[in-house]
Structure formats: C-alpha cells, structure tokens
Amino acid sequence: MSTSTFRRSTMTTTRRVLTGLAAAGLVISALGTGSASAVAKGKIYISNNCGKAVSTTIHTTDGRNIAGTAAAPAGSYFGYPVNPGKYQVRVPAGRKTVTILDLGGKAHSVVVRAC
Numbered sequence: 067m068s069t070s071t072f073r074r075s076t077m078t079t080t081r082r083v084l085t086g087l088a089a090a091g092l093v094i095s096a097l098g099t100g101s102a103s104a105v106a107k108g109k110i111y112i113s114n115n116c117g118k119a120v121s122t123t124i125h126t127t128d129g130r131n132i133a134g135t136a137a138a139p140a141g142s143y144f145g146y147p148v149n150p151g152k153y154q155v156r157v158p159a160g161r162k163t164v165t166i167l168d169l170g171g172k173a174h175s176v177v178v179r180a181c
Contacts, residue, residue: 107147108166109175114138116158116181125154127163138180150174157181 112122123134124146132153133146150168154161157180167174 106169106171106173107149108173109145109147110153110155110164110166111143111145111175111177112138112155112157112180113177114140114142114144114180116140120158120180122180123156124148125156127152127154145175 110124112124114120114122118140119137121134121136122138122144124132126132132148134156135144138144148166150166152163152165154163155178156162157178159179159181162178164176164178166176
C-alpha cells in the first residue's frame, strides 16, 4: 500500500467516523430537547460564607423539603436544580423566600448567602 493510498484510506475512515458521530449527536440532541414549550429548570445556589460548616435546606412554600445538607463546608457553593416557583431557603442568616422565574426556556437562578 502506497503512502498516498494509506492517507486517502485513513482520511475516508476518519470522515466516516466523524460523520457517524455527528449524526448520532444530532439524534441525541433532538431527543433531549423535547417540546419547544418545555420549562427549563432554574437553580438555587447557596454560598456558605460563614467561615464554618453550616446546615442549609430548600423547601417548597408548602413545607416539603427539596434539598439540603447538614454540614455545607466553609467556602462552599452548592447549586440545586429546581422548577420555576417559590421556595424557602433556610440558612443560618434566616429564612429567605426566593422565586425562580419561567423565562421561556432559559434557566433562571438565584444565589443565597448563608451568613
């Protein structure tokens, strides 16, 4: 096999592989997008600026616990995915009511400082 034949063969194989991966990626992204009216999840970030480990929780307005940690390390920054709506974040600084907005498919997020 000559060098030029090897290059053409390798290039063809590379193109086939890349084309196959691209096609698979399009199929996966098409399946993953869902309908155009799908609601994007927002995030509630809790920033522990207390200098020590603290307890943090996120609750719905009716009191159901969504997420939380018993001991978020000092200096930590946690993000919890949530659907649009109102939530109560309980941190050492007190109870904070936050609203995650539905921005038409774009993610909305808020940051709550623990102290």
